Amino acid sequence: MAKRIEVSGLHAYYGGVHAIEDISMTVEPRSVTAFIGPSGCGKSTFLRTLNRMHEVIPGARVEGKVMLDDEDLYASSVDPVAVRRVVGMVFQRPNPFPTMSIYDNVAAGLKLNGVRKKSSLDEIVEESLQGANLWNEVKDRLAKPGAGLSGGQQQRLCIARAIAVQPQVLLMDEPCSALDPISTLAIEDLIAKLKSRYTIVIVTHNMQQAARVSDRTAFFNIGGTGEPGRLIEIDDTSKIFTNPEQKGTEDYITGRFG
């Protein structure tokens, strides 16, 4: 299932703005990699280059190489739509489709890609909701609208929706920043459970969260206003939080930033 991501010499731009500069890293399969760093340092931009969502924004472009096992995601023959089926994404704000029921939300990725068989849909929906620790809460109201759930439930619904298309990699862009501590805990438990099957990358502003859920942590920073974001260092989470190589990382995680 899970695949290794190898990034080399990656630059991303928004029109004329150089957003991230020369990033190279390896994301290990069946593990959780956390991206930390100050706002505007390009973590989310970098995350979005990993499933070619960056280029959805008008004027945005990417240079460099992202290898998913032995396939280059940016090779000219690669269809970005196919990439996104393999590399799923969960967003900062829960965004269930408002016109669809809970069931349809989870099945959306499959239905919209042409899977019509009711029995296999039923099975995948249940599996995905169980995978997202949401099944017990919603199994009696699958036909109710997804927007009627609480914020934490909606976010788990979005995770269920993302894993229903059976991706290899799951990208999460600050998935808990709009949630209360209890829902956050539920999502973190879920991440721990999911990492046995997927390669997970999570962007977070919460350093305790990075320390709790991730195996490896990458620290990003910018040189100054208007300068592109850079990868400062990536290492095992325990090392980053106890004995980082770089002074900048230490300053950031101890709160002596700036």
Added chain:
Amino acid sequence: MTSLSTSKQPAASGRGSLGSVSLGRKVKDRTVQGLVYLAFLLALVPLVSVLWTVLKNGLGRFDATFFQFSMNGVAGKDAGGGAYHAIVGTLEQVAISTVIAVPIAVLTAVYLVEYGAGGRLARVISFFVDVMTGIPSIVAGLFVLALWLLALQFSFSGFAGALALTILMIPTVVRATEEMLKLVPNDLREASYALGVPRWRTICFVVLPTALPGILTGVMLAVARVMGETAPLLLTIFVTKAINTNPFAGPQASLPTFIWDQAADPNQNSIDRAWAGALVLILIIMLLNLAARLVARRFKPAGR
């Protein structure tokens, strides 16, 4: 110095800082409230007055005969006669123009919002849609008269009228749909892309359904607008007193031209028929509006 004096002020005024609303604010509040109600009532006056007049004058001939007979062989001074031919004509013409205009308009709006956004072509189209919105209805009629009837040599027909109505309908529906599509949060498009759903499927199955209630409302407003158009129809469907159920051949009647025709006759029987025609027209528009609301509610994104 200044900060010290201002911070002291509440205590100096001798009242608690959470004291009652000052008289000045109460007066302003009441005045503005009064003005708002007054404006509301003023806006209602013409509406109620129109409905009342049409009901009062129209109910006289709002009978079974009116819905069963045409004006064939009925002179202006005769009692009886009906608007069956006109009702059939209006329904057919508006249905045809809706069928033509809505797909064109919705697809144009989809292009403007989803594909062309900010591009040169989109700006040009947007400009011409604005221009079209301002076209006087008679010009639309003259255009169809010149192109369809004179240049291409087709005869007067309900379809020619529908073409003129289409021209009037497209810009309103484009604008309404465009506004509704812009209201669909980008989050939803991204969520769909992130599932590996291609753009066109995202538009068909996520964006359009989310915007559907608003689009339906826009379509209904456009239908209501063109249903009352008289001038373009006079030039394109001509006038007939007989029933013609085929919209593709021969002159056809319509409710607006029926009203225009009957109201121009000095006999009281004709004038009564004109009022009844106006009442029927209003009722049809109200029914369609009601139906659209029910459909829109059915598809409404459920709240929390």
